[in-house]
Amino acid sequence: MLYIGIDLGTSAVKLLLMDSEGKILNIVSKEYPLYFPNPGWSEQKPEDWYEQTMAGLKELLADADKSQVAGISFGGQMHGLVILDKEDNVIRPALLWNDGRTYEECDYLNNVIGKEKLSEYTANISFTGFTAPKILWVKNKEPENFAKIEKIMLPKDYIAYKLTGVHCTDVSDASGMLLFDVKNRCWSQEMCDICGVKPSQLAKCYESYEAVGTVLPAIAKELEIPENVVVAAGAGDNAAAAVGTGTVGDNMCNISLGTSGTIFISSYNFGVDKFNALHSFAHADGHYHLMGCMLSAASCNKWWMDEIIGTKDYAAEQKNIDKLGENHVYFLPYLMGERSPHNNPNARGTFIGMTMDTTREDMTQAVLEGVAFALRDSLEVAKSLGINLERTKICGGGAKSPLWKKMIANVLNLKVDVIESEEGPALGGAMLAAVACGEYASVEEIAAKMVKVVDTVEPEAELVAKYEERYAQFKEIYPACKPLYDIITK
Numbered sequence: 331m332l333y334i335g336i337d338l339g340t341s342a343v344k345l346l347l348m349d350s351e352g353k354i355l356n357i358v359s360k361e362y363p364l365y366f367p368n369p370g371w372s373e374q375k376p377e378d379w380y381e382q383t384m385a386g387l388k389e390l391l392a393d394a395d396k397s398q399v400a401g402i403s404f405g406g407q408m409h410g411l412v413i414l415d416k417e418d419n420v421i422r423p424a425l426l427w428n429d430g431r432t433y434e435e436c437d438y439l440n441n442v443i444g445k446e447k448l449s450e451y452t453a454n455i456s457f458t459g460f461t462a463p464k465i466l467w468v469k470n471k472e473p474e475n476f477a478k479i480e481k482i483m484l485p486k487d488y489i490a491y492k493l494t495g496v497h498c499t500d501v502s503d504a505s506g507m508l509l510f511d512v513k514n515r516c517w518s519q520e521m522c523d524i525c526g527v528k529p530s531q532l533a534k535c536y537e538s539y540e541a542v543g544t545v546l547p548a549i550a551k552e553l554e555i556p557e558n559v560v561v562a563a564g565a566g567d568n569a570a571a572a573v574g575t576g577t578v579g580d581n582m583c584n585i586s587l588g589t590s591g592t593i594f595i596s597s598y599n600f601g602v603d604k605f606n607a608l609h610s611f612a613h614a615d616g617h618y619h620l621m622g623c624m625l626s627a628a629s630c631n632k633w634w635m636d637e638i639i640g641t642k643d644y645a646a647e648q649k650n651i652d653k654l655g656e657n658h659v660y661f662l663p664y665l666m667g668e669r670s671p672h673n674n675p676n677a678r679g680t681f682i683g684m685t686m687d688t689t690r691e692d693m694t695q696a697v698l699e700g701v702a703f704a705l706r707d708s709l710e711v712a713k714s715l716g717i718n719l720e721r722t723k724i725c726g727g728g729a730k731s732p733l734w735k736k737m738i739a740n741v742l743n744l745k746v747d748v749i750e751s752e753e754g755p756a757l758g759g760a761m762l763a764a765v766a767c768g769e770y771a772s773v774e775e776i777a778a779k780m781v782k783v784v785d786t787v788e789p790e791a792e793l794v795a796k797y798e799e800r801y802a803q804f805k806e807i808y809p810a811c812k813p814l815y816d817i818i819t820k
Contacts, residue, residue, distance in 0.1 A: 331400035331769065334390065335759030337567065338379055338406035338486045340364065340426065340589075345386040346756035347394060350769055352780035354751065355394065360386040365423065370430040373423040376412050376488045383489050387553055399555045401763030402493065402545070403538075403562035405570025405755020406486025408506040411464040414481040421475050424485060425467070427459045428625070428666070430675060435463035435470070439508070443524055445606060451520045453512040453602050453610040454505075458675055462508035465525045482531050486564055494543040494561045497533040502569035502619075504535050505611035512612050513600045536563035538570075538614035539765040539773055562766035565614035568592055568621060570758030575723040575749055576781030578615040579774050583719050585738060585746075587728025591627025591701060593708045595620045595717060607671030607711045614762065615773040620717070622670035622708025627701050628728035630663045630679070634697045639690070648733045651695045654740070655796025659683040659692045660804055661700035662811065670708050672808065676819040680811055698734050702741040703804040709742055721745035721786075725752045732787075740793040741801060748785040 332355070337344040342361040348354055360382035365373045391399070409427040414420060425431070439448060439456035448455050456463055461484070469476045483491065484507070487499045504510040504517075509525065509532065511518040517532055536542055541560045550557040564570065568586065572594050577584035580598040585591070596619045602610045603620075613619040626633075635644055664677035681696065712719070722744045728734055729752070739746040751757065761776050770776035 331767065332394060332398045333400060333760040333763040333767070334387070334402040335756040335761070335763065336383060336402065336404045336486070336489065337570070337754060337756035337759060338383070338404065338489060339567070340407050340428070343379060343383050343386055344756045345383070345390045346753055346760050347390050348757070348760040348764075350764065354753065354757070356390050357753070357756070358386045358390045368431070372426040372429040374426060375423050376420050376485070379485065380489060380492050384552070391553065391555070396554045397556060399559050400769075401560040401562060401767040403759040403763035403766065404486040404490060404564030405567045405759045406484070406503065406564065408484065408503055408566040408568070409459045409461050410485040411461050411468070412483040412485060412488045413468070413475070413479045414483065415478045416480045418481070418491070421478050422472070425464045429464070430458050430667070432458045432463035432467045433675060435466040438466070439463060439524070448508065449602060449606055451518045452508050452510060453600070454508060455606040455673070456508055457669055457673060459669070460506060460508045462521060462525050465527060469526055479531055481533065482527065483533055487533055490542060490561055490564065493545050493549050495546055496543045498542040498563055499533040499535050500538045500563035500565055500614070501535060501612035502538055502614045503566040506566060506609070510535075512610055512618070515612055537616055538563050538565040539616070539762045541766045560763065560767050562763050564759050564762055567755045568594055569611070569614040569619065570755035570762070571725060572596060572619065573614050573758035573761050573773055573777060574754055574781075575725050575752070576777040577723055578613070578777045579617075581717065581719065583722035583744070585705060585722050585724045586726040587628045587701070587724065587734065588726035589627065589629045591624040591705060593622045593705050595712055595719070597717070601715050603711050603715055605671070605711075607673070608708060609670070614758070620712055620715075622705070622711065624663065624701070624704050624708075625666040625669050626663050626679070628726060630661075630665060630697050630701055631728065633665060634694065644731070647694050648698075648731060651691050651733060654737065655793050655800060657692055657695050657699060657800070658685065659688055659696040660807055661696040662807060663697070663700040663704050671711050674812070674815065676815045677808070677812070678815055678818065680807070682807060698737055699741065699800070701728075702734070702737045703801055705738065706742050706801055707805065719744055721747055723747050723749055725749070725754060735787045739787040739789045741797045743789050743794045745789065746787040747783045748787070750782040750784045
């Protein structure tokens with residue numbers, strides 16, 4: 331049988347076709363526009379997502395035996411607010427995860443309602459990217475649109491609705507809304523009351539690997555696939571990517587070096603750190619995970635290379651960097667503010683330590699090391715909860731750099747496992763579809779079968795010790811700069 335994974339990203343939808351054994355048969359990507367109506371705002375039109383998804387599905391299946399398609403599922407950008415009216419029409423463009431307009435609403439939630447209550451209700455505190463503050467923003471700034479809301483959805487769930495007619499979501503994506511009781515895997519009535527939301531306006535919540543329905547007859551006809559094709563709930567992009575990298579079960583870790591950066595730790599047990607520095611979410615495998623998310627990771631290197639140095643030859647810039655653990659230049663990678671563990675939208679990218687003998691390589695090295703140090707910040711929070719890791723998987727565009735992988739292995743003192751097929755959330759979505767169809771008994775079973783480690787970067791004792799000293803200095807820089815960030819962003 332054949333399974334389709336749909337990764338609804340911020341710049342494009344990526345579609346993947348997989349057979350029962352995990353062999354990837356085809357991959358298609360379709361782009362759509364991103365809109366910035368005001369500084370700090372970020373929006374997309376859900377209609378664009380659907381249009382490009384359908385076009386992508388047709389291209390994906392063009393040369394396939396369509397009668398063998400058994401299931402479809404998703405990974406998708408999290409936190410985005412999609413609101414529908416009584417006729418299920420989109421009321422306004424979706425507010426995306428990287429939209430920063432909700433600082434007033436976040437301040438209200440964190441400081442008037444209070445972080446302790448938010449953590450009690452949802453296991454998390456408010457961030458500008460989360461969905462609940464977006465709902466409050468619409469309520470406060472666009473009351474005429476708020477009055478029309480019949481259904482509140484997340485980005486990938488809009489596609490699921492268009493394919494099945496079912497208003498659905500999954501536990502991992504719902505965890506990032508600040509409306510979800512993560513520990514008990516259900517909607518929080520307290521948060522609904524705070525946001526002025528009726529439970530009937532929220533979608534039914536499923537486990538990521540559960541079927542929500544089958545494709546509508548009109549969809550089946552248009553795509554020339556069977557009407558009994560199962561659609562599974564899917565997962566938020568990070569949880570779906572974790573499935574695709576085999577980061578499921580207990581005490582497993584994955585580091586993603588994409589536009590943003592994440593350290594994702596799966597666990598059988600629910601846990602929250604006392605400062606809510608890490609996100610505590612339900613996982614796509616039926617259990618839980620902790621996640622540290624930094625807003626700028628590989629994008630820091632892209633910015634440095636493209637905009638500052640002016641080159642596309644990233645490998646050439648890294649070629650002569652050989653004095654690891656000895657750099658006197660530090661870089662704080664907060665080009666878009668920072669989420670984990672600082673939760674400070676005012677934080678800014680910062681170089682410190684340059685002298686007259688600082689070289690271009692030193693600056694490039696500092697950018698790469700800064701991202702690794704910032705990931706270490708989140709790992710330290712996990713350690714404070716008694717989580718002790720020995721190794722991590724790695725994925726994302728930045729993971730193509732051997733130098734960066736070596737830095738991460740030694741800065742975090744973890745064995746870094748490289749997997750054979752790194753296709754991120756789209757692969758995770760296809761795997762969830764296979765579980766929903768009964769091809770595999772569980773998410774852990776399919777991950778054990780399909781995910782293969784092909785290389786491991788081992789930390790080196792001498793280099794680990796050098797980086798321990800450097801990290802001790804790095805972690806003093808942000809607290810010293812924090813008052814300045816508040817001044818320069820006023």
